[in-house]
Amino acid sequence: MNVGVRPVAIEWMAEFYRYRELFFFLVWRDVKIRYKQTLLGASWAVLQPFAMMVVFSLLFGRVANIDSEGVPYQVFSYAAMVPWTFFQYAMPLSSNSLISNSKLISKVYFPRAIIPASAALSGAVDFFIAAFILIFIMMYYHVPVQASLLLWPLFLLPLLVFTTALGMFFSSLNVKYRDIKYTIPFLVQIMMFLSPVIYGTSKLPGKYQTILQFNPMVGILDAFRAAALPTREINWPLFGLACAVSVAMFMLSAVYFYKTEREFADII
């Protein structure tokens, strides 16, 4: 083994694979400690999107009268709220992960990318719990449960890729500039308004629609929602674009991470 020489890209990925067990241990740790010493435990996974749905349906379903594409607004918003809650939790967690694991980074060697990647994946457990509840909400509102719901785990993939891409980029930037920590919540909030969580994809302002569609969350959330609702088909080209943008962003941030990770232990 050579120490001190930058590994080539292939080695870098091989190294990640060699440490896959640590990756899963860190995911397991994050999941395990998330609801430790909480009263309600894993029901928080459901309570968060559920509470948001209630508030939104009062506010936007009734007051603002947003078009919910032929299903009750509750179902309409919850279907997008589940993947959105995942993003809202996992993206900041991943972006702060290097900082919060600084002791590991300054004391042990392992491929650093494991940290933001495992943090992003650890939110997936909550996602599945919350997704399961969707079925009951649909039954309650007499919305026929679709077989296309089975596509949800597939749609989670680009969502994970996109979340990890942002997480890797921001976490490595965060090591150097602590300002990032304060920017993230703000960024998430903006993202929520730029993505079809409250409203449907068709309500994106027409003039900017093309540009806004490059936000991968548009295509991803739209696919999740369309798979759940019986009233609409999945917009595959839009989803395809989201996947492509996610993968491209992932590759860019992987390159950035690869270039900066040598310094982590020295400046963290």
Added chain:
Amino acid sequence: MTKAIRIEHITKRYVIGTMKHETMLREAILKVVTLKRRRREEQAILALNDLSFDVEQGEVVGIIGRNGAGKSTLLKVLSRITYPTSGRIKVRGRVASLIEVGTGFHDELSGRENIYLNGSILGMKKKEIDARIDQIIDFAGVEKFVDTPIKRYSSGMRLRLGFAVAAHMDPDVLFVDEVLAVGDADFQKKCLTAMDELRSGGRTVLFVSHNMAAIENLCPRTVWIDAGRLRMDGPTDKVIAAYLATFSESQRTGYDLEHAPNRGGNGMIRYTRLDFLDAEGQPTHVFRSGEPFRARFHYRVNERIRDPHFGMMIHSDLGTRVCTVSTWHAAYHIPNVEPGEGELELVIDDLFLQPNRYFLSLFVDSTGQRFDYLENCIAIDVEESNAYDNQGRGLHPRWGLVYMPSRWSVSVPERKAAER
């Protein structure tokens, strides 16, 4: 023999200054926006400076050097935590490095869960941990609490658990940093035994420590690093002797501390001079067991400080801390010190040290901060005297580091009258 570790011209440069500035995004943006290349006084430190040496397979090598000499940086570079600025290193075989015990422990997880987490962080496979978990629990002595969250553990239990995991790694090459400096004597012994087993198992070990006794026990060969460079490499006894000799400058009664190297603390206050005095207040360089010890410290205050504690630590030549004396220990409270020059005098009525060489470290600190720190800056040789028993018998390095003036009353069985 094959080389297990090959270190070739390693240099590690740390730039101080940039860390502070560039960690604010504002600074970085300002630099771009104003297009101004403000010249920062870049201060670079060469933590490692063109260092090269080889280690054969199965060798156990000690690494010694003063604080800041680059020992820990070397270990970090070897374990791939940080990268060298230039140079290369080749390590053959599976590497494990122990820079801290219990890295990654999480308070909320149970002992068992933490064994898995810590083990995998140290590079063990789950299968290996499965196979050794009972041994690990046994070694740590935490059977009863293995399913309790470790936030309920005592610090000793945590430490034992951490070391237990580390001791059950199965590396070809092991890097160890000073982890044995903590824990009670019993535990330290356990650790040393575990290290010894590693050695006899043919593992290559690099061991960084301040504890000369531990180095002498474990390592036949020692490398002495000074200011990032290799100062000496050879048989442990020779290297340690040469290393310790640099601390001593006997025959001197006074020491100028103004330009002392390797000084710590934030500099709000600095010791400038130290003079040793005899009982009559005359300069001296002779220290004898059981006689008074007097020292006068001169200091300069650069910034107004509150509540300083002035003090001195005495270490044995093997690095064992013998005692600490300070104004704080003596409950002598100094509320405020204004900038300027000052003096203080320390009197120890009876120096209860056995004849030997000792090292003095001077410090001024306060709660949470350290103003000045001079580690092992002065060596003194304590000579024997007849203070103890009027024969000079009880005063000898072999009896320990300190002597305790003691009184005995003895009753012995007497021969019975009938037997007379």
